[in-house]
Amino acid sequence: MSALPWSVALWLFAIGFYGMITSRHYVHLIGCLSVMQSGTYVLLLSAGFRWGAGPPVFADHPPGTPAVDPVVQALVLTDIVVGAAVTALLLALALQLHKRRGTLDPEELRPMRR
Amino acid sequence: MSRRARGILAAIAALALAPGALAVVRAMPPLGDHPLPYGDAVNRVAPAERAVSNMVTAVNFDLRGFDTLGEEVMLLAAVVGAVVVLRGARGEGVGDRPARCGSRPIPPRSDAVVLLCRMTAPLTLIYGLYVVLHAALTPGGGFQGGAIIGSGLVLVWLGEGYNAWRRMVPGVVLHALEGGGAGLYALAGFGAMLTGAAYLANMLPLGDWGSILSGGMIPVVNFGVGLAVSGAFGMLFLEFLEETREPEKGEEQ
Secondary structure (H helix, E strand, O other), X not given: OOOHHHHHHHHHHHXXXXXXXXXXXXXXXXXXXXXXXXXXXXXXXXXXXXXXXXXXXXXXXXEOEOEOOHHHHHHHHHHHHHHHHHHHHHHHHHHHHHHHHOOOOHHHHOOOOO | OOHHHHHHHHHHHHHHHHHHHHHHHHHOOOOOOOOOHHHHHHHHHHHHHHOOOEHXXXXXXXXXXXXXXXXXHHHHHHHHHHHXXXXXXXXXXXXXXXXXXXXXXXXXXXXXXXXXXXXXXXXXXXXHHHHXXXXXXXXXXXXXXXXXXHHHHHHHHHHHHHHHHHHHOOHHHHHHHHHHHHHHHHHHHHHHHHOOOXXXXXXXXXXXXXXXXXXXXXXXXXXXXXXHHHHHHHHHHHHHHHOOOOOOOOOOO
């Protein structure tokens, strides 16, 4: 039981990686990259978890009550922002690629094959 | 490399890495039952020192505010990159011609969608603004609220269509939001330097516990991030939407 979140993080990373290797479409590949990144969210949030603790927001309970780790939550926030920005940039590149070459299959897009 | 060779290579790599990964999973500390020294230090120090109740905001905009500036600049760089990649004259002209997706015309909106979007879009925008402004108090902050405002802009498009959306949300406003928000964050740091303190040091009065303006510099930089993120989402959305327009005569593809 205590290994469950780490296993989930590993599984998400591995299944995203498998999807990237076998991908036949760049948009699918970008989705797989997001799945891989979700593994890091699970890993970070689980690392900051504590049984019986509340959220690290002391708006409705006084400071000093047990709370989970806010540092990893801030890191996950950064992680999500970076993921969203990278996904947007990659999708823009995929769009241009489709306009230039008419396909998004990685196999069809060898640099030397015209 | 053929697909088959790539699969075999990946399987070999996975077999080599699996024992190490499983050993790491087994060696990780038990879930929820190990010391959290940094988190406990933040939870102890930040409410007293910064008068804010949301510790995640305190970490993001004060304790590691300089890192968040880097994150903000990274978001700016990624958005500028996407805009440059997609830039073209296509879709700039606001005409009455229907949008097409390839050769397939996009069907007109139903009245139910228009009604629903007109009801939910303003509420979503106001909720996003609320999440941005209450960063120091309750869960949320500039990044989350900015993303909600971006979703509100999408709802405006869904209800009103492309042409009305372009008139209501001019690109120059989105550019000003994105650049101005990031600039506000960076300039706030220099403002602290004018008083002789370090870059991004929290020099403003901290305010009262539970007040929307508590936290000194935190509401200022958080508002900058909120502006920049809503501008960034709006810009990305605008550039992707322009791609759905049929190019007019003489426009590049």
